Amino acid sequence: MNAPRPKVRIATTSLAGCFGCHMSFLDIDEHLFELVELVEFDRSPLTDIKHCGPCDIGLIEGGVCNAENVHVLREFRRNCKTLIAVGACAINGGLPAQRNHLDLEACLREVYVSRDGLGEGGVPNDPELPLLLDKVRPIHELVRIDYFIPGCPPSGEAIWKFLTDLIAGRTPRLSYPMMHFD
Amino acid sequence: MSKRFLFDGRPVVFEDGQTILQAARAAGHYIPHLCWHPDFPPHGSCKLCIVKVAGRHVSSCAMPAKEGMEVESNTPEINGERRALLQMLFVEGNHFCPSCEKSGNCQLQALAYDLEMTGERFAHFFPERPVDSSHPDVLLDFNRCIFCELCVRASRDVDGKNVFALTNRGINKHLVVNAESGRLGDTDLAADDLAANICPVGVILKKRVGFATPIGERTYDVKPIHIVAMEDGK
Structure with missing residues (x-):
C-alpha cells in the first residue's frame, strides 16, 4: 500500500518588494485548490507564521534594502532546500534599486524634511525601525539562489508552471510567452 | 562545385568573402548578435555571435567562411557562454x-x-x-x-x-x-x-x-x- 505523499513545505516572504509577486501568486486562481493538495505553507504573509522552519521551497519577493531584509533572507536560506528569487526586485533590485545612484541621507531628507509641511518630525529614528543599507541589492548578492522567476511581476501561470515542475521533479522551465522582464 | 562548411552538422554553401554569420544567415540559420548589422562592416565587440570552429572560439560576424570548416553555434556550451555575456x-x-x-x-x-x-x-x-x-x-x-x-x-x-x-x-x-x-x-x-x-x-x-x-x-x-x-x- 502506498503511503500518502508528504506535502511539500513552502515559505514565502516579501523583502523590498511591493507584494505584487504575491498577488500574482494568488492569481493562479483555481490552481490554488490543486496547490493546497500538494503543499503546505510555513512562514508566509498567507499564514502569518513569524519564523521559518525547515522547508522544501522558499519564494523570495523583493531585493534587500535594510538590515531586517538581510536577517530574513539568511533565515530563509538556512531553512529552505531550494530558494527561488521571484520577480524583478529579487533578481536585480528592481524599483527600490533606482535609489542606488542617490545619496541615502539626501534621499531621506528629501522625503522627510525638505518637503513643505514635513519640517517637524525629521527623519524617523526609532530603534524598532530597521537600518537602511546604502544600496539596494539583488538577493543573489547575499545568499546562494537556486532559481529565478523573472517578471514584474511574473505571471500567475509562470509561477504555477515553475512550482509544479519543481514539485514533480522536473527541471523548471518557462516557455517563451512566460519569459518577460517587464 | 560550390564551397561549403558544416554549421551545427548541416552543410552551408558560401561564396568567398562571406563571413560565417553572413553565409549562415543566407542559408536560414540564425546566430545571435547585438553589435552586428547587415548594413555595416563587422564590429566584433558584443561577442554574442561567438561560435566554435575547430575547438576555438571566433566571432562569426568577422571570421571568413572557409571550405570544410565545422562550426558549432546552437549548442548548450556556446549558448551558455552567450548567456554569461548577456549577464x-x-x-x-x-x-x-x-x-x-x-x-x-x-x-x-x-x-x-x-x-x-x-x-x-x-x-x-x-x-x-x-x-x-x-x-x-x-x-x-x-x-x-x-x-x-x-x-x-x-x-x-x-x-x-x-x-x-x-x-x-x-x-x-x-x-x-x-x-x-x-x-x-x-x-x-x-x-x-x-x-x-x-x-x-x-x-x-x-x-x-x-x-x-x-x-x-x-x-x-x-x-x-x-x-x-x-x-x-x-
Missing part, C-alpha cells in the same frame, strides 16, 4: 526593464528571453549615468548603453554628422555626444537620422511615442528574436 552586459549597466520604454522591442532583452537568461548571476555595478533630455525630439538614456557603436557608425558613415562617440577604455568606457557642451540638444541630430533609429537597446529614444504600442504587444513580446531577425534582415 555581464546586464550588470554593467542599469537595465531596469519594467520602466524602460524599449521593453519588448529591445534586442538585449529579447536575446535574454531567447537564451533563457532568468537571473543575472554577477554582482551589479549600479553605475551612475545621468540622462540627457536636452534634445527636443530624442532622449538619451545612457544607463542602457552596451557600446555596440551602431549609433556612432550610423552617424559618422551614413548621416555624415558624427554626433556620437565612445570615450575612455575598459570599465570607464562610455558613450558621449560630440558637442562642446556634451549635450545632444547642441548637435544637429534629427529624429529621422539613422543614428536616432538604430539603437538595439533603450538608449536613443524618440520622445512622445514611447508607449504608442502597449507593453505585451511589442515585437519580441509576440515572437522570439531568432524568428524576427531572420524575417526583417536585421
